[in-house]
Amino acid sequence: MNPRWTLLKRNLLDFWQTFRRNRMGLVGAFLVLTAVLAAVFAPLLSPYTPTETMRDAGGRALTFAPPSVHAPLGTDDAGRDVWTQLVYGARISLTVGFLAGFIAMFIGSLFGITAGYFGGWVDNLLMRITDVLLVIPDLPLILVLVATVRQLDLKVSPLVILVLVIGLLYWTSTARLIRSQVLSIKERQYVYRARAIGAGNWHIVRRHILPQIMPLIVANTVLILSTAILIESGLAFLGLGDPTQPSWGTMLNFAFDRNAVTNGAWWFYLPPGLAIIWATLGCVLLGNVLEEMLNPRLASHHLEGEQSIVTHPPAPFPAREGGVAKSDGG
Amino acid sequence: MNRRDYLLRKIFFSLVTLAIVVVLNFVLFRVLPGDPVRAVIGRNVRISADTQQALREQFGLDRPVFPDQFLTALGQWSRGNLGVSWSLRKPVGEVLVAKLGNTLLLIGLGQVLSIILGVALGLLAGWKRKTAVDVGALTFSLIAWAIPTFWLGIILLAAGSTWLGLPTGGIVSPSNVGKPLYTVLPDVAHHLILPTLTLTILYMGEYMLIMRSSIMEVLGEDYILTAKAKGMSHWQVLRRHALKNAMLPIVTLIAINLGFTVSGAIYVETVFSYDGLGKMFQTALVKQDYPLLQGAFLLLAVSVILANMLADILYTYLDPRVKAA
Amino acid sequence: MTSLPLLRVRNLSSEFVTTDGTVARALDDVSFDVHPGQTVGLVGESGCGKTTTLLSIMRLLPVSARITSGQVLFNGTDLLGLSEADMRRCRWKELAIVFQGAMNALNPVMTVGEQIREAILLHDLMDSSHATRRVDELLDMVGIAASRRDQYPHQYSGGMRQRAMIAMALACQPSLLFADEPTTALDVMVQAQILELLQKIQKLLGLAVVLVTHDLGVVAEVCDAVVVMYGGKVAENGPVDEVYNHPRHPYTQRLLEAFPDLNRPAGSLATIPGTPPRLNALPPGCRFAPRCHKAFDRCHIEAPVETGLGRGHTAACHLLEKTEAAK
Ligand SMILES: Nc1ncnc2c1ncn2[C@@H]1O[C@H](COP(=O)(O)OP(=O)(O)OP(=O)(O)O)[C@@H](O)[C@H]1O
Ligand code: SF4
Ligand SMILES: [Mg+2]
Numbered sequence: 001m002n003p004r005w006t007l008l009k010r011n012l013l014d015f016w017q018t019f020r021r022n023r024m025g026l027v028g029a030f031l032v033l034t035a036v037l038a039a040v041f042a043p044l045l046s047p048y049t050p051t052e053t054m055r056d057a058g059g060r061a062l063t064f065a066p067p068s069v070h071a072p073l074g075t076d077d078a079g080r081d082v083w084t085q086l087v088y089g090a091r092i093s094l095t096v097g098f099l100a101g102f103i104a105m106f107i108g109s110l111f112g113i114t115a116g117y118f119g120g121w122v123d124n125l126l127m128r129i130t131d132v133l134l135v136i137p138d139l140p141l142i143l144v145l146v147a148t149v150r151q152l153d154l155k156v157s158p159l160v161i162l163v164l165v166i167g168l169l170y171w172t173s174t175a176r177l178i179r180s181q182v183l184s185i186k187e188r189q190y191v192y193r194a195r196a197i198g199a200g201n202w203h204i205v206r207r208h209i210l211p212q213i214m215p216l217i218v219a220n221t222v223l224i225l226s227t228a229i230l231i232e233s234g235l236a237f238l239g240l241g242d243p244t245q246p247s248w249g250t251m252l253n254f255a256f257d258r259n260a261v262t263n264g265a266w267w268f269y270l271p272p273g274l275a276i277i278w279a280t281l282g283c284v285l286l287g288n289v290l291e292e293m294l295n296p297r298l299a300s301h302h303l304e305g306e307q308s309i310v311t312h313p314p315a316p317f318p319a320r321e322g323g324v325a326k327s328d329g330g
Numbered sequence: 331m332n333r334r335d336y337l338l339r340k341i342f343f344s345l346v347t348l349a350i351v352v353v354l355n356f357v358l359f360r361v362l363p364g365d366p367v368r369a370v371i372g373r374n375v376r377i378s379a380d381t382q383q384a385l386r387e388q389f390g391l392d393r394p395v396f397p398d399q400f401l402t403a404l405g406q407w408s409r410g411n412l413g414v415s416w417s418l419r420k421p422v423g424e425v426l427v428a429k430l431g432n433t434l435l436l437i438g439l440g441q442v443l444s445i446i447l448g449v450a451l452g453l454l455a456g457w458k459r460k461t462a463v464d465v466g467a468l469t470f471s472l473i474a475w476a477i478p479t480f481w482l483g484i485i486l487l488a489a490g491s492t493w494l495g496l497p498t499g500g501i502v503s504p505s506n507v508g509k510p511l512y513t514v515l516p517d518v519a520h521h522l523i524l525p526t527l528t529l530t531i532l533y534m535g536e537y538m539l540i541m542r543s544s545i546m547e548v549l550g551e552d553y554i555l556t557a558k559a560k561g562m563s564h565w566q567v568l569r570r571h572a573l574k575n576a577m578l579p580i581v582t583l584i585a586i587n588l589g590f591t592v593s594g595a596i597y598v599e600t601v602f603s604y605d606g607l608g609k610m611f612q613t614a615l616v617k618q619d620y621p622l623l624q625g626a627f628l629l630l631a632v633s634v635i636l637a638n639m640l641a642d643i644l645y646t647y648l649d650p651r652v653k654a655a
Numbered sequence: 656m657t658s659l660p661l662l663r664v665r666n667l668s669s670e671f672v673t674t675d676g677t678v679a680r681a682l683d684d685v686s687f688d689v690h691p692g693q694t695v696g697l698v699g700e701s702g703c704g705k706t707t708t709l710l711s712i713m714r715l716l717p718v719s720a721r722i723t724s725g726q727v728l729f730n731g732t733d734l735l736g737l738s739e740a741d742m743r744r745c746r747w748k749e750l751a752i753v754f755q756g757a758m759n760a761l762n763p764v765m766t767v768g769e770q771i772r773e774a775i776l777l778h779d780l781m782d783s784s785h786a787t788r789r790v791d792e793l794l795d796m797v798g799i800a801a802s803r804r805d806q807y808p809h810q811y812s813g814g815m816r817q818r819a820m821i822a823m824a825l826a827c828q829p830s831l832l833f834a835d836e837p838t839t840a841l842d843v844m845v846q847a848q849i850l851e852l853l854q855k856i857q858k859l860l861g862l863a864v865v866l867v868t869h870d871l872g873v874v875a876e877v878c879d880a881v882v883v884m885y886g887g888k889v890a891e892n893g894p895v896d897e898v899y900n901h902p903r904h905p906y907t908q909r910l911l912e913a914f915p916d917l918n919r920p921a922g923s924l925a926t927i928p929g930t931p932p933r934l935n936a937l938p939p940g941c942r943f944a945p946r947c948h949k950a951f952d953r954c955h956i957e958a959p960v961e962t963g964l965g966r967g968h969t970a971a972c973h974l975l976e977k978t979e980a981a982k
Binding site for chain 2: 131132134135136137138139140141143144145147148150151226230233234237238239240249252255256261262264266269270272273276277280281284301302303304
């Protein structure tokens with residue numbers, strides 16, 4: 001469904017080799033870890049609750065108050081502390097992103113292994129489904145799906161709908177990736193041997209195939225998380241989040257709807273966006289390093305480094321057949 | 331592969347996808363919602379049970395869902411009859427057509443700019459792999475990838491309107507509506523700067539990545555070494571042998587990326603209150619105007635599928651390996 | 656040979672730096688001569704550095720490789736000392752190459768004729784209309800109808816593509832042609848035709864050719880001199896008659912013992928037990944020692960040097976140094 005990160009991944013893989021991949025990985029891990037820690041320890045990071053309105057001495061709400069000692073990131077249109085919303089928002093953004101990512105990873109791996117291992121019509125069907133999903137524009141499809149589900153009045157949290165819709169739509173690239181890996185593993189000697197001694201399919205998948213592709217699945221999951229977090233923020237911005245449990249995207253939806261821009265309240269709309277970038281960038285960096293470790297890429301192309309080809313210390317040696325006049329070299 | 335077979339296969343695939351979209355649309359809007367009458371006339375309209383029954387018959391909702399209702403819907407859609415928008419009280423088809431031009435203008439501008447810049451930059455990055463240009467280009471696309479589109483829009487909106495005095499939204503200032511063209515056009519251009527910039531930054535990273543990996547793949551081919559052995563300079567090799575080969579996949583990838591382009595338009599039009607399909611899609615969503623939503627989805631999906639098919643056909647003209655035979 | 660050599664390769668060494676940082680010494684002290692109009696066979700097992708030798712001479716190695724020392728004297732000029740621009744002018748006009756496995760050596764989106772024409776125009780040999788006529792001549796020379804000039808490579812069969820490559824290589828009338836296994840991946844009938852064509856052209860144009868091949872029969876038939884390589888070094892080098900009748904290096908002896916062998920498919924070398932050395936973990940001493948049936952103590956400690964055996968015949972083996980010294 002999403003060819004974008006396949007592409008990003010491919011380019012970054014190449015890039016990584018030389019450019020201090022481990023440091024990039026560390027940065028990625030740091031970004032992800034801090035975001036997760038902020039989410040987990042949100043109550044410890046702020047003396048307020050996200051819905052609490054801050055008031056001045058006279059009891060009036062401090063709306064759009066710029067950053068101060070009391071509110072390091074200022075307040076929103078209703079006088080609520082932005083920093084507090086940000087750390088509590090991490091809980092929603094990351095939970096939705098992670099759950100959706102895991103669903104996508106699970107479905108993708110399941111289909112990928114099935115298609116790769118059994119081949120035949122299962123494989124064919126899977127490939128056609130992913131082809132179709134690739135050409136249907138994803139955002140309109142999601143919006144329409146969410147709108148329809150909401151119309152059904154199912155009495156579930158909008159967040160659950162988001163998790164399901166994202167998870168159920170973004171598994172195709174994982175499936176393709178896993179499939180091609182399984183295809184190559186299937187051809188290896190020990191799988192033949194295992195089959196020859198009468199091992200069942202389930203046994204082979206569990207003992208021989210899964211352990212081989214597990215690292216790939218892990219790396220891929222981290223990458224999918226970044227997509228899921230991004231998509232969630234977009235949908236929430238368009239008003240599909242849960243207003244009672246604001247994620248970073250929902251915060252931006254509020255900020256935009258309530259004219260934070262025209263009010264000059266940059267402390268309201270900058271932090272949530274930076275937080276989204278923080279988390280997505282962390283996942284991408286981490287995921288790419290993980291994947292590169294598993295799957296190093298090849299060397300160079302023919303137009304690289306014109307002059308570095310020759311290092312020429314003119315080795316003195318006696319011209320045996322007499323000196324030949326220097327031609328102009330062509 | 332034989333060109334006719336190739337084309338037939340691509341066209342067949344597009345038709346199947348089209349069919350899937352149409353069925354999906356039908357299922358989502360006609361079958362899933364509890365009360366089909368509500369789905370057609372709107373949720374908050376008060377009507378008597380008799381009227382409801384009359385409407386049910388008028389819309390054929392008393393007949394079986396399949397095949398009768400499906401075929402009726404199909405007939406209506408193919409004639410451009412997409413129902414009536416609840417919120418605007420106008421035929422959906424009419425509303426869509428009115429917005430289409432604006433969106434095409436915005437997307438078109440963004441695409442052209444980003445393709446030119448992205449392809450050039452990607453070419454340079456792939457050629458001068460692992461140099462400062464490459465690192466810079468990749469860092470740019472990495473960040474462009476991680477930035478939420480709408481947030482980039484908001485930032486540019488804030489910065490552009492505060493520091494450059496650019497308009498915060500719309501296509502034309504209200505005071506200029508109805509004025510002669512020479513007043514309106516500069517004003518429209520003024521309004522287009524920020525949304526176009528947002529889309530350009532967004533798409534550019536994409537095209538850069540595509541071009542970078544494409545050119546690197548091509549530069550690893552044997553015929554590039556042959557060209558070098560002939561005595562061509564890097565620049566000559568690039569221009570005469572690598573460029574066309576590297577651009578070929580771009581045609582297909584641009585088409586595949588169209589879905590992503592559409593997402594960009596929805597966000598950007600929303601942020602800049604730009605009066606196009608994307609903004610309308612978002613409004614329909616907020617107002618729960620299902621006929622409008624359904625029509626817009628159908629239009630967008632069909633356009634993207636057709637564009638993909640066009641790209642496939644175009645490809646057969648560009649690549650001699652498919653063209654001949 | 657009394658004439659001055661056209662190409663003198665002297666002590667050429669090249670290495671690859673692999674991604675894990677180790678250095679593979681792909682060429683070590685390679686020296687040989689090519690005289691005008693002569694055909695030199697370059698033989699050796701896969702991975703012994705034949706292609707690397709040709710690419711080093713033409714300065715077309717990938718960025719991961721570097722030439723560490725040596726000289727490549729072409730008509731007396733050291734190619735390694737030329738500026739990149741001078742080297743570009745020299746390529747194709749003086750030295751042309753037909754690459755190994757040339758299936759993908761033609762640009763798929765350009766007509767064959769255009770690719771040949773391009774080489775002519777690039778070196779400013781004639782104007783555009785003459786160049787087109789020249790393309791037809793060249794195609795005719797290699798047995799391709801001029802009517803197929805404007806077709807694309809995928810419309811050609813494998814043999815025709817190889818012929819087109821040869822036509823392209825001749826476009827600027829080079830004095831030296833490198834043919835890197837020009838017949839691999841072709842079927843036997845076509846292989847014979849291509850070799851015949853090369854021979855014909857070589858005679859017709861008085862071209863010097865360096866022919867890389869795995870087929871000792873071809874060398875015996877086509878070549879004047881042969882260079883036997885092993886593990887990035889020249890094992891034995893000399894006129895074909897000399898080397899075939901009196902092989903002095905144990906490696907060459909082993910190769911020729913099995914020759915002529917009618918049971919072995921053409922185009923493959925005799926198999927010698929063991930594997931060639933890994934270039935990033937070379938044995939100390941003689942590179943052939945682990946597989947040599949005549950190896951003795953010294954072979955594992957000290958590398959042999961090239962020894963002249965008279966009549967342009969040289970070989971690098973301790974056994975020969977001994978006999979030479981004893982003389
Ligand atoms: N791009 C490269 N990177 C690293 N090592 C390389 C590269 N190209 C060649 N080598 C190494 O250099 C050595 C010589 O390779 P070369 O291609 O010259 O062999 P060859 O004699 O032409 O073999 P073949 O008969 O298979 O063509 C090989 O051992 C190979 O592993
Ligand atoms: S030097 Fe020793 S090991 Fe090497 S070829 Fe001669 S006898 Fe064999
Ligand atoms: Mg070779």
